[in-house]
Amino acid sequence: MGRMMRGPNGSAPDNGRPGWYGMGMMRLAAHPVTVPAGKVTVRVVNAGTLVHEVIVLPLPGAQAAGERAVGSGGRVSEAGSLGEASRTCGSGAGDGIAPGAAAWTTVTLRPGRYELLCNVRGHYAAGMYTELDVTR
Template sequence: MSDRGRMMGGPNGPNPMGGRNGWYAMGMMRLVAHPKTVPAGKVTLRVFNTGSLSHEVIVLPLPRGRFAGERAIGPNGRVSERGSLAEASRTCGAGEGDGIAPRTTGWTTLRLQPGRYELVCNNPGHYGAGMYAELDVTR
């Protein structure tokens, strides 16, 4: 991030970040933040979808004492986006759209204060399948 970022989805085997079984029988999914720590200020999240399905990245503050992957999943297979700070979900473009198509990119730029954030793919079933990552923002 900070002008580098990666999102990966699809049948990637076991998720080292502790993802839960999802709706997709094809296997676990994952989202990887690189780097995992960035300085506060203007941050550009560039997302590359290496999977075979459409994906997105939503930026949510991570409350103190909570960990990535712990959000409640609703009956629609999604987590609440309340408090979302930004979204990258436009194929080959910035901001919101209809999803980042396989083998393409999307991005968003925002200002982040020091703290912990969770990056999530909120397509139905994707969060539950392990598509989340923590991003730490330092002073």
């Protein structure tokens, strides 16, 4: 089982460093960072003050977490998504996870590398992504 904790971390203005987006640094962290292949429940706790979500996407080739192209709408493509946790106090897709609430999704993952990310407008560019490694 994976558990993500994320939310704003600081309040400094945009200073050109990766992850800064005016409102401060945001982060998404996986605990644990490595899980065995098979059925995995991703439990998300929104420890921040804004609404968030978590999308599960495979990481292709040598691409690192945080390297996806951000579109003009401030979001990345969700093509190939394996699951989403964005329903306050529930499973699957919804309207976002309220501050202080939890959500979850259960996905079947093959060995490989995956990116967990928040795709609320501007949050990915603000640093809300992390890698999850899946072993045999």
